[in-house]
Amino acid sequence: MAVANVSSHDVEHHEHEHHDNFITKYIFSTDHKMIGKQFLVTGIFWALIGGFLSIVFRLQLGFPDMNLEFLRPIFGGWIDNTGKLDPNFYLALVTMHGTIMVFFVLTAGLSGTFSNFLIPLQIGARDMASGFMNMLSYWFFFLSSVVMFCSLFLEKGPAGGGWVVYPPLSALEQAIPGSGLGMTLWLVAMTFFIVSSLLGGINYITTVINLRTKGMSFARLPLTIWAFFLTAIIGLLSFPVLFSAALLLVFDRSFGTSFYLSDIYIGGEALPNTGGSAVLYQHLFWFLGHPEVYIVLLPALGITSEIIATNSRKPIFGYKAMIISMLGITILSFVVWAHHMFVSGMNPFLGSIFMFLTLIIAVPSAVKVFNYLTTLWRGNLRFTPGMLFSIGLVSVFISGGLTGIFLGNSAIDIQLHDTYFVVAHFHLVMGSASFFGLVAGVYHWFPKMFGRMMDEKLGHIHFWLTFVGIYMVFFPMHYIGIAGFPRRYYTWTEFAFSDMYTDLNMFVSAAAIITFAAQMILVFNFFYSMFFGRKASLNPWRSNTLEWTTPLHPQHGNWPGEIPSVYRWPYDYSKPGSKEDFIPQTIPLSATPESNLPHEEKLVNLEKEIIAEEGQILVANETKEES
Amino acid sequence: MEEKLSYEEGAVQPLSMHPKKFALWLFIVSVVMVFASLTSAYIVRQGEGNWLEFNLPDIFWYTSAVIILSSITMHWAYVSAKNDALDMLRLALIITSFLGFAFLVGQWYSWVALVDRDVYFVGNPSGSFLYVFTGLHALHLISGVIFLIIVLISSLRYKIHSQNMAQMEMCVTYWHFLGALWIYLFMFLLLNH
Amino acid sequence: MYGLLIAIGIVLLLSVIWMVYRIQALISVAKGSSKKIATTSNKVNAILMMVFLVGCTILMVWYSIKEFDNYQLPVASEHGVITDQLFWVTMAVTGFIFVLTHILLFWFGYRYQYDDNKRAAYYPDNNKLEIIWTLVPAVVLTVLVFTGWRAWKDITAPAPEDAHVVEIMGYQFAWEIRYPGKDNVLGDYDYRLINANNSRGIDFTDKNSFDDFPSQQVVIPKGEPVLFKIRARDVLHSVFAPHMRLKMDAVPGMPTRFWFVPTKTTTEMRAELGDDEFEYEIACTEVCGRGHFSMRRVITVLEPDEYREWVSEQESFIKRNPDLISDLPSDLKELAEIYINESK
Numbered sequence A: 001m002a003v004a005n006v007s008s009h010d011v012e013h014h015e016h017e018h019h020d021n022f023i024t025k026y027i028f029s030t031d032h033k034m035i036g037k038q039f040l041v042t043g044i045f046w047a048l049i050g051g052f053l054s055i056v057f058r059l060q061l062g063f064p065d066m067n068l069e070f071l072r073p074i075f076g077g078w079i080d081n082t083g084k085l086d087p088n089f090y091l092a093l094v095t096m097h098g099t100i101m102v103f104f105v106l107t108a109g110l111s112g113t114f115s116n117f118l119i120p121l122q123i124g125a126r127d128m129a130s131g132f133m134n135m136l137s138y139w140f141f142f143l144s145s146v147v148m149f150c151s152l153f154l155e156k157g158p159a160g161g162g163w164v165v166y167p168p169l170s171a172l173e174q175a176i177p178g179s180g181l182g183m184t185l186w187l188v189a190m191t192f193f194i195v196s197s198l199l200g201g202i203n204y205i206t207t208v209i210n211l212r213t214k215g216m217s218f219a220r221l222p223l224t225i226w227a228f229f230l231t232a233i234i235g236l237l238s239f240p241v242l243f244s245a246a247l248l249l250v251f252d253r254s255f256g257t258s259f260y261l262s263d264i265y266i267g268g269e270a271l272p273n274t275g276g277s278a279v280l281y282q283h284l285f286w287f288l289g290h291p292e293v294y295i296v297l298l299p300a301l302g303i304t305s306e307i308i309a310t311n312s313r314k315p316i317f318g319y320k321a322m323i324i325s326m327l328g329i330t331i332l333s334f335v336v337w338a339h340h341m342f343v344s345g346m347n348p349f350l351g352s353i354f355m356f357l358t359l360i361i362a363v364p365s366a367v368k369v370f371n372y373l374t375t376l377w378r379g380n381l382r383f384t385p386g387m388l389f390s391i392g393l394v395s396v397f398i399s400g401g402l403t404g405i406f407l408g409n410s411a412i413d414i415q416l417h418d419t420y421f422v423v424a425h426f427h428l429v430m431g432s433a434s435f436f437g438l439v440a441g442v443y444h445w446f447p448k449m450f451g452r453m454m455d456e457k458l459g460h461i462h463f464w465l466t467f468v469g470i471y472m473v474f475f476p477m478h479y480i481g482i483a484g485f486p487r488r489y490y491t492w493t494e495f496a497f498s499d500m501y502t503d504l505n506m507f508v509s510a511a512a513i514i515t516f517a518a519q520m521i522l523v524f525n526f527f528y529s530m531f532f533g534r535k536a537s538l539n540p541w542r543s544n545t546l547e548w549t550t551p552l553h554p555q556h557g558n559w560p561g562e563i564p565s566v567y568r569w570p571y572d573y574s575k576p577g578s579k580e581d582f583i584p585q586t587i588p589l590s591a592t593p594e595s596n597l598p599h600e601e602k603l604v605n606l607e608k609e610i611i612a613e614e615g616q617i618l619v620a621n622e623t624k625e626e627s
Numbered sequence B: 001m002e003e004k005l006s007y008e009e010g011a012v013q014p015l016s017m018h019p020k021k022f023a024l025w026l027f028i029v030s031v032v033m034v035f036a037s038l039t040s041a042y043i044v045r046q047g048e049g050n051w052l053e054f055n056l057p058d059i060f061w062y063t064s065a066v067i068i069l070s071s072i073t074m075h076w077a078y079v080s081a082k083n084d085a086l087d088m089l090r091l092a093l094i095i096t097s098f099l100g101f102a103f104l105v106g107q108w109y110s111w112v113a114l115v116d117r118d119v120y121f122v123g124n125p126s127g128s129f130l131y132v133f134t135g136l137h138a139l140h141l142i143s144g145v146i147f148l149i150i151v152l153i154s155s156l157r158y159k160i161h162s163q164n165m166a167q168m169e170m171c172v173t174y175w176h177f178l179g180a181l182w183i184y185l186f187m188f189l190l191l192n193h
Numbered sequence C: 001m002y003g004l005l006i007a008i009g010i011v012l013l014l015s016v017i018w019m020v021y022r023i024q025a026l027i028s029v030a031k032g033s034s035k036k037i038a039t040t041s042n043k044v045n046a047i048l049m050m051v052f053l054v055g056c057t058i059l060m061v062w063y064s065i066k067e068f069d070n071y072q073l074p075v076a077s078e079h080g081v082i083t084d085q086l087f088w089v090t091m092a093v094t095g096f097i098f099v100l101t102h103i104l105l106f107w108f109g110y111r112y113q114y115d116d117n118k119r120a121a122y123y124p125d126n127n128k129l130e131i132i133w134t135l136v137p138a139v140v141l142t143v144l145v146f147t148g149w150r151a152w153k154d155i156t157a158p159a160p161e162d163a164h165v166v167e168i169m170g171y172q173f174a175w176e177i178r179y180p181g182k183d184n185v186l187g188d189y190d191y192r193l194i195n196a197n198n199s200r201g202i203d204f205t206d207k208n209s210f211d212d213f214p215s216q217q218v219v220i221p222k223g224e225p226v227l228f229k230i231r232a233r234d235v236l237h238s239v240f241a242p243h244m245r246l247k248m249d250a251v252p253g254m255p256t257r258f259w260f261v262p263t264k265t266t267t268e269m270r271a272e273l274g275d276d277e278f279e280y281e282i283a284c285t286e287v288c289g290r291g292h293f294s295m296r297r298v299i300t301v302l303e304p305d306e307y308r309e310w311v312s313e314q315e316s317f318i319k320r321n322p323d324l325i326s327d328l329p330s331d332l333k334e335l336a337e338i339y340i341n342e343s344k
């Protein structure tokens, strides 16, 4: 009763709700679609900044003798009189690049965009459980962005201790200038970011559990929604821990406590702190940090599952296995954190335990890859840009995932830890894979977001430049890493063992610049198509999921009439017997007798009953409401 | 008709809770994670040695009693609301808020007691952790008291009664949670200080 | 100069893309944008997948073989031989899977490109397959982990009693090295004792410190166990000796350790590589500030008898700088002076 009540009530409600003014429509909007777009545009902005920073430090690494005078207008005093980058600023660049990419682009820009945009549309809800909280979530993110952005322009530079901000380096201003105000702003920004993530995550979980439309059981949820749902759960459990870690760090920095600090002599004086433990911070940080990498990755995997199935015109292979492996990843991601700390001085016995746990997590990842491959097998593949990026994701996920097997083996990790091998690993498996997921999602859902198509040819060119580009950037890093080149080095010429590969580093930097430049194609395509793109049809990819049953420009409330009911899982592509090669979720089984499988026949009768009742209920409610 | 309706509901909405209540539970989960991580950090750090030993302030026993009492009065408020005993509801809410306030004052005196024993926020982490636990819990309790006052105001406006319990129920849940959280922290400290 | 070139390159690239875009847009307008799915561009993409597969495989194989001697660092410790072996075994296993899955991925892309006359197979699941490809990776991984675990257990086991102790202390931005002297026991230290004369904070009231001596290099004997005792004075650092396959963080307030057995003297390694300049090196691999990239120290591996000779030539801290014991209580001071005189 409640259900029918709510929806029939909403119908009337939404019919006269279309007079938003500019502010409520584009700025303080509570419409999940607009909030999703806000996250997306902010994410694109950050991606450009983060990418630009990486180009600057790649210039330093690839062309150490280059005169960077031309950057002085932007970086001012950080370029010295001989045109060289300041080493402290180099570290600040690396730190900011990491923070921005991991949190602002691949967490907020990816999960924020697509969880917001797709959850209500794909589960059949009018909006998120709380539109207001959702709006707050974006604006906390915005605030966090503003603070982080301002920190880039501080006189002493932004935080510079690496994106993991290990104390004591991040706690002591004497150790590096970025640990002054820059680090303070970093912590403030991250606190806002945590609040934003929690508000968003709580909303996503509540919405998925409580606001699914009729018939949308968990076994009929698209894999995108499963992915967003599990991502939100991971975030809910791990971000509070980052908050704890940051809180104690704030106390150490500003109030003189000794949670992480002990026995330090710096700048000519012995500090009073004793009894703290620097390794404690690492435990707390990585308890978030490892789940965070899956927060970044899972939405991308969900998006590609959907896109690959649609464009292979085939059901995703092993729907259940996909869900089980995502569940496995979710759970396991909380018990592997210390694999980042094999040589931190932690008890080696703990190291053994975490080695075993870590390699278990490779199994569900492998299962997912095999399922993707089998989905492609005997499909009928359409290479839309979204599809190409999804295939690209599978490729980089394999490449990066396999190197995880080296790193998860603590004996091998002794040599590889904090070398470029790790950099190659996570840029492929996390950076590139999630970025590909993000881009694939943009190409695929652009017609739903803006009612227009992005240009396909440009998309193809963009894909091939990017795909070749990122391999040219990150594949060579394996060689450099095996050769032992450490991370976060301003230059490698100080050591004989790493005073080589100048050619390879130059190549990497050049490839990075080209790849970054190629992203301008996407930016152009995105903004150009937003206004001048070809008008989209209602269901351009001939897809099964619910979002394509909305009008071209859905209003706040998504469906003008009643929310459609769902009668089947989202992957009925190329079902034998059916005329079309797709059957949307809203088509009852009883309407497709020609293609039903034996066990579905039994469901048909049940379904008929429900449909018959539906009519009655509506009538009943209407009379009730009038009275 | 009624029968069919419930069938309909059961078939399509396998799990459905008031979304705001559900969100509150999720919020509680995240608060649990904050304290779980801090108490784990405490244990990890304690295991490394160099740990200042001191006795917990006795006042914790009193504040614990106060907070348990406040949970009881909160329950009383809940029952009253359910029975539409509005005056009783208001009284119970006022008493609960007052007890919450008393708890906060008590916690403040526990800090005074700590300072008397030369245990400061800045110093050995064993003391610092204690301040962080109590301080962070107190912050949450303040938010609980504010919530109580909001509920009290709605009850004065006749917005809370047996047909409109959502806000009340959320407040009850949150308040009991804060009580349980403190009892957990206290037990934890008793066992591990 | 470079900047200009790059800028020009970018501009050129952008303008090419712009041209392609315009031309293509015009053509599609002229043709009348078709609803067909199996377009030429679909075919082109499918072909590009094969091109990518073949091209990248050739590139990868060629470069991996050509550069092998460059990226494969010579190994000079006992456990390093084992971990290298593990590394290459893992490389073989993962390399096989890497190539196999990529062939499948791109071949499927090419083979099953869209065709209007065909239909995809409706193939939603197969539990047997799922179980197979859960179990096979699980078993393979278990084997890999197990071998890794055995190596890890040995590497992190307590050092043998007779290991030569060397203390390495990281600070911004260098390493300080201390040897325990004849007794093979390092004297105590306390960070509050650090001053200009005593950069390591050695506690000279501890008699064990009397024979401790400093060194500019890490000098160790070949074929005998060596124990690095590692600590840090200000922020985190990490001792990384790439040829020894050794890495361990240096943590303020929490001493760490790593023991190993070097297998080749510096001289031997020079001969092997044909490089007279070769030195074993220590680098820092935990970001520690401005000079992180320049914390270099040299390790010299000597034959055991050469090593003993070298040790006997070293002068202890208190002998180098008698001021260090000037503040000691008189009885200790006497002892220290006796020590100094004896070793003359």
Ligand code: HEM
Binding pocket: A293, A294, A296, A297, A339, A340, A358, A359, A361, A362, A365, A400, A401, A402, A403, A404, A405, A407, A408, A409, A413, A416, A417, A418, A422, A425, A426, A429, A430
């Ligand atoms: C196949 C399963 C995987 C295994 C066994 C694995 C293992 C590891 C290990 C042991 C490290 C630490 C290396 C070191 O610092 O020495 C590491 C680093 C990292 N991994 Fe993975 N990984 C896997 C998959 C992933 C995935 C799927 C992601 C992201 C979505 C990811 C993201 C990262 C990141 C970001 C780091 C580096 C963090 C840093 O130090 O800055 N890994 N991985």
Ligand SMILES: [Cu+2]
Binding pocket: A289, A290, A293, A336, A337, A339, A340
């Ligand atoms: Cu990890």
Ligand SMILES: [Cu+2]
Binding pocket: C170, C236, C237, C238, C284, C285, C286, C287, C288, C289, C292, C295
């Ligand atoms: Cu360092």
